[in-house]
Amino acid sequence: MHVLKRHLIHSAGNKREKINNLETVKQFALMGVAGYIAPRHLKAIKNSGNNLVSCIDPFDSVGLLDSYFPECSYFNQFELFDRHLSKLKSAGKGVDYLSVCTPDYLHDAHIRYGLKIGANVITEKPMVLNPKNLDDLELTEKASGMRVNTILQLRYHEIILGLKKQIEEGPKDKIYDIDLNYTTSRGSWFYTSWKGNPLQSGGIATNIGIHFYDMFQWIFGKVSKNVVHIKTHDRVAGYLELEKARVRYFLSINSDTLPPEISATGQRIYRAITIDGKTLDFTDGFADLHTESYKKILKGEGFGISDARPSIEIVHDIEVAQPIGLKGDYHPFARLPLASHPFGW
Amino acid sequence: MKNFALIGAAGYIAPRHMKAIKDTGNNLIAAYDVNDSVGIIDSFFPKCAFFSQYELFERHISKKRAVSESGVVKEDYPKGKLDFVSVCTPNYLHDAHIRFGLRAGADVICEKPLVLNPWNIDALEFAQKETGHKIYNILQLRLHDAIIALKKRVDEGPKDKIYDVDLTYITSRGNWYYTSWKGDPRKSGGVATNIGVHFYDMLGWIFGEVKQNIVHVYSHDRVAGYLEFEKARVRYFLSINVNTLPQEAKDAGKRTYRSLMMEGQEVEFSEGFTELHTTSYKHILNGNGFGLEDARKCIQIVHDIRNATPIGLKGDYHPYARLEKTPHPFGW
Numbered sequence: 001m002h003v004l005k006r007h008l009i010h011s012a013g014n015k016r017e018k019i020n021n022l023e024t025v026k027q028f029a030l031m032g033v034a035g036y037i038a039p040r041h042l043k044a045i046k047n048s049g050n051n052l053v054s055c056i057d058p059f060d061s062v063g064l065l066d067s068y069f070p071e072c073s074y075f076n077q078f079e080l081f082d083r084h085l086s087k088l089k090s091a092g093k094g095v096d097y098l099s100v101c102t103p104d105y106l107h108d109a110h111i112r113y114g115l116k117i118g119a120n121v122i123t124e125k126p127m128v129l130n131p132k133n134l135d136d137l138e139l140t141e142k143a144s145g146m147r148v149n150t151i152l153q154l155r156y157h158e159i160i161l162g163l164k165k166q167i168e169e170g171p172k173d174k175i176y177d178i179d180l181n182y183t184t185s186r187g188s189w190f191y192t193s194w195k196g197n198p199l200q201s202g203g204i205a206t207n208i209g210i211h212f213y214d215m216f217q218w219i220f221g222k223v224s225k226n227v228v229h230i231k232t233h234d235r236v237a238g239y240l241e242l243e244k245a246r247v248r249y250f251l252s253i254n255s256d257t258l259p260p261e262i263s264a265t266g267q268r269i270y271r272a273i274t275i276d277g278k279t280l281d282f283t284d285g286f287a288d289l290h291t292e293s294y295k296k297i298l299k300g301e302g303f304g305i306s307d308a309r310p311s312i313e314i315v316h317d318i319e320v321a322q323p324i325g326l327k328g329d330y331h332p333f334a335r336l337p338l339a340s341h342p343f344g345w
Numbered sequence: 346m347k348n349f350a351l352i353g354a355a356g357y358i359a360p361r362h363m364k365a366i367k368d369t370g371n372n373l374i375a376a377y378d379v380n381d382s383v384g385i386i387d388s389f390f391p392k393c394a395f396f397s398q399y400e401l402f403e404r405h406i407s408k409k410r411a412v413s414e415s416g417v418v419k420e421d422y423p424k425g426k427l428d429f430v431s432v433c434t435p436n437y438l439h440d441a442h443i444r445f446g447l448r449a450g451a452d453v454i455c456e457k458p459l460v461l462n463p464w465n466i467d468a469l470e471f472a473q474k475e476t477g478h479k480i481y482n483i484l485q486l487r488l489h490d491a492i493i494a495l496k497k498r499v500d501e502g503p504k505d506k507i508y509d510v511d512l513t514y515i516t517s518r519g520n521w522y523y524t525s526w527k528g529d530p531r532k533s534g535g536v537a538t539n540i541g542v543h544f545y546d547m548l549g550w551i552f553g554e555v556k557q558n559i560v561h562v563y564s565h566d567r568v569a570g571y572l573e574f575e576k577a578r579v580r581y582f583l584s585i586n587v588n589t590l591p592q593e594a595k596d597a598g599k600r601t602y603r604s605l606m607m608e609g610q611e612v613e614f615s616e617g618f619t620e621l622h623t624t625s626y627k628h629i630l631n632g633n634g635f636g637l638e639d640a641r642k643c644i645q646i647v648h649d650i651r652n653a654t655p656i657g658l659k660g661d662y663h664p665y666a667r668l669e670k671t672p673h674p675f676g677w
Binding site (some may be wrong): 188 | 354357382386396410520524587
């Protein structure tokens with residue numbers, strides 16, 4: 001390879017480019033290709049100049065593969081997928097990366113599978129559901145010599161980066177007062193799907209909140225207090241004390257918790273963060289952060305197990321907490337009337 | 346406003362049905378799919394009930410029916426009866442799901458191909474009579490402006506004219522196709538049925554009854570044959586194999602190629618295929634939908650093609666029939 005490389009580098013410039021490509025095109029496999037988030041991974045793999053060789057999903061509505069990697073092999077049974085990847089490995093063509101975008105409770109199993117076949121892993125959020133999974137994963141990662149990466153795309157969001165800089169450059173001993181109000185309405189399908197099953201997805205905090213918790217601890221430091229006021233199938237309200245912030249938050253998937261002026265416009269999403277009474281606007285710029293995440297991971301600068309840990313600890317503590325009700329410093333939306341679960345058999 | 350239920354909500358074609366239901370000012374009250382990746386529902390009908398198990402869906406629909414027939418108004422139940430069931434499931438399940446819709450006291454709107462075999466149509470006719478409800482099929486090419494113009498041209502042309510037609514349709518599919526139900530001929534009916542049924546319907550609609558149906562080449566990824574209609578001699582080639590694309594399409598990086606040559610002249614109909622579901626729904630809601638009898642001819646054609654013994658490169662075959670064959674991508 002070195003001889004070949006040197007030879008080519010000494011010849012024409014366009015050839016040099018070619019050999020660089022040959023060296024840097026990474027081979028990917030992907031699990032969960034029929035799911036909601038898979039297209040962003042397909043796009044990120046393609047836009048970062050890499051190739052998808054094999055993918056799996058038990059559900060076979062995967063025609064979108066043709067728009068990205070028409071040559072890719074697709075399986076709907078795990079044993080056939082495994083067979084394909086192990087045959088590739090035996091032929092010296094094992095995949096470099098396994099992307100995991102399966103239901104949350106399967107992440108741990110699929111990450112382990114990737115490490116076992118000698119691939120680096122890129123997993124969707126949350127990396128796993130419990131902090132104790134991370135302890136074991138760390139050992140497995142170390143033994144495998146591969147790396148587990150997770151997607152924490154908010155850390156690449158320009159507004160969030162700006163905020164982090166501003167806080168770091170601000171007074172050292174300042175403690176900020178923050179309110180987060182996030183409603184992203186989901187219809188009743190949510191409760192039929194795995195996302196509505198807390199054993200498979202965690203609860204609302206894990207499902208829709210984890211990016212925010214990660215962002216807060218990333219910017220404002222370690223958690224010293226984690227109080228849950230209200231926690232139901234469709235919302236969670238609580239209080240987080242961090243080194244540099246006191247955060248009251250309200251997260252919901254119930255469209256009835258939208259502020260009236262928002263629902264009047266027909267909007268189904270509401271996202272508001274105020275810091276010391278000032279609104280932080282970050283409605284846009286979410287679209288291409290998967291590609292950005294992939295580019296960093298491929299450069300060896302991805303977020304690993306230790307980066308994922310703090311937010312997984314926070315949501316785990318919230319999921320197992322006993323809500324204290326409307327006591328102390330709670331988010332005003334915590335007072336909203338509760339809704340019953342849509343299913344009552 | 347009509348109430349709809351939809352079966353097959355997680356599939357590829359479901360969003361077009363949801364859009365058509367919404368664009369025609371109607372409401373989707375319940376949906377079902379064995380797969381639960383259905384967040385798309387929120388973009389159209391956030392209040393819609395969703396089930397991933399057939400018995401729970403069935404229970405919901407029958408409860409809804411009992412309540413609506415009792416005249417009691419319940420707050421969390423949509424008002425009125427269930428009017429339509431839309432079926433966008435794998436082909437082999439259409440017959441079963443159509444029957445479900447009829448028994449639920451609704452009219453049914455079903456994706457193509459309506460069923461896999463002509464005798465299914467006979468039995469469904471009986472089910473229609475039994476229930477007093479009607480079955481509609483999406484045959485959207487009949488609502489395509491270019492195809493309507495072509496039919497007009499033939500209808501207004503000389504009565505005894507027989508047109509020479511070459512139809513080439515290549516729509517490349519990757520390996521995933523063979524893993525999915527679409528690649529299983531017992532579930533999808535094969536390439537002619539799954540990919541071609543719209544074209545056979547269009548040909549039969551424009552050129553009349555079938556007089557001869559010959560298959561030259563038939564495999565997992567293509568079918569080439571000859572169809573004689575009252576008013577046309579058609580050589581056709583359908584394929585899902587990217588290697589069968591003409592060179593100019595490959596060079597342009599395209600993965601789909603569509604050509605209809607009539608008497609040596611190209612009939613332009615490359616655009617406007619994707620917006621026809623809403624038109625189809627409007628057509629049905631106005632009482633003009635395509636029913637069982639409209640579907641019969643194309644179902645007969647694809648059934649006969651599926652069961653024919655290919656005769657090879659004999660007689661008047663489409664030039665692409667000569668292309669080199671490709672083995673099935675799976676060989677265990």
